[in-house]
Amino acid sequence: MSPIISVSNLTKSYASGFQALKGVDLDVRRGEIFALLGPNGAGKTTLISIICGIVNRTSGDITVDGHDILKDYRKARSLIGLVPQELTTDAFESVWATVSFTRGLFGKAPDPAYLEKVLRTLSLWDKRDEKIMALSGGMKRRLLIAKALSHEPKILFLDEPTAGVDVELRRDMWQMVRGLKDSGVTIILTTHYIEEAEEMADRVGVISEGHIILVEDKAELMRKLGRKEMRLQLRNPLSEIPRSLDNYDLAISDDGNTLIYSYDTQAERTGITRLLKDLDAAEIRFGDLDTRQSSLEEIFVSLVRNGK
Numbered sequence: 473m474s475p476i477i478s479v480s481n482l483t484k485s486y487a488s489g490f491q492a493l494k495g496v497d498l499d500v501r502r503g504e505i506f507a508l509l510g511p512n513g514a515g516k517t518t519l520i521s522i523i524c525g526i527v528n529r530t531s532g533d534i535t536v537d538g539h540d541i542l543k544d545y546r547k548a549r550s551l552i553g554l555v556p557q558e559l560t561t562d563a564f565e566s567v568w569a570t571v572s573f574t575r576g577l578f579g580k581a582p583d584p585a586y587l588e589k590v591l592r593t594l595s596l597w598d599k600r601d602e603k604i605m606a607l608s609g610g611m612k613r614r615l616l617i618a619k620a621l622s623h624e625p626k627i628l629f630l631d632e633p634t635a636g637v638d639v640e641l642r643r644d645m646w647q648m649v650r651g652l653k654d655s656g657v658t659i660i661l662t663t664h665y666i667e668e669a670e671e672m673a674d675r676v677g678v679i680s681e682g683h684i685i686l687v688e689d690k691a692e693l694m695r696k697l698g699r700k701e702m703r704l705q706l707r708n709p710l711s712e713i714p715r716s717l718d719n720y721d722l723a724i725s726d727d728g729n730t731l732i733y734s735y736d737t738q739a740e741r742t743g744i745t746r747l748l749k750d751l752d753a754a755e756i757r758f759g760d761l762d763t764r765q766s767s768l769e770e771i772f773v774s775l776v777r778n779g780k
């Protein structure tokens with residue numbers, strides 16, 4: 473299937489001369505949730521603003537569902553809903569007027585039943601006659617999403633959708649985004665919260681200093697780069713690791729009570745059986761043992777560090 477968004481060799485230099493994007497290639501697949509991760513200033517907002525036609529590119533090509541975003545701007549833009557980081561709507565408008573107006577801006581015929589469905593999904597139906605200024609922060613965020621959906625886009629961009637949102641609302645928003653995916657909308661989200669990507673994304677792209685340094689299936693990424701740790705609670709504290717165990721990637725906790733063994737999840741052998749034998753030979757006894765897998769956060773931090 474052809475990608476729904478295709479970006480090739482995209483560059484962006486701002487008027488200041490700063491080069492925010494340095495030759496970005498990216499395909500977004502139809503119907504997926506794609507998470508774009510990157511540290512502050514990496515170029516995430518620049519990239520999505522260019523795809524959405526808010527910022528001009530310097531060079532490169534972008535198509536949205538086959539439509540060139542410059543030559544065929546109106547068509548390309550009509551397929552996209554953008555949820556920006558901040559609300560820019562008139563505070564004196566009502567919720568209903570805002571979503572109706574936005575739909576009209578895209579030249580779509582009125583469809584109160586559709587807008588009602590959107591507002592109900594976002595738990596804003598009861599607030600439809602409220603003025604925006606009377607909404608809570610969480611409701612305002614949901615209104616941004618309702619606005620972005622008002623013209624029935626096929627693609628939804630969410631720029632930091634849950635920044636500064638409490639845990640409960642974050643979970644609600646995740647659920648809502650999953651529901652949108654189920655209804656066939658392709659979703660691209662930028663986020664600082666690795667947990668969000670870990671929870672939601674089908675694929676993850678990492679951007680650093682204007683380069684896409686990696687695009688991968690989330691599950692594959694975690695399998696490939698993930699490391700596991702086995703933690704052994706020692707019966708007697710250790711101050712140093714015996715020489716006989718030099719071949720293992722071992723560390724001791726600060727208090728000396730835990731021995732930590734790191735191993736590759738992809739390696740054919742974990743080395744655990746051999747390690748346990750060698751520990752026995754070195755007369756190191758332990759009580760409890762547990763394992764943990766590295767998180768996407770740890771993977772991300774090491775990627776960005778190495779990608780520089």
Ligand SMILES: Nc1ncnc2c1ncn2[C@@H]1O[C@H](COP(=O)(O)OP(=O)(O)OP(=O)(O)O)[C@@H](O)[C@H]1O
Nearest residue numbers: 486488490492510511512513514515516517518519
């Ligand atoms: N209008 C502008 N003029 C000059 N430089 C800009 C402009 N907008 C953004 N930049 C610079 O481009 C770089 C990328 O910014 P961008 O907002 O795309 O990053 P980001 O990855 O979205 O960051 P954040 O996570 O902090 O939102 C930054 O160094 C920023 O300072």
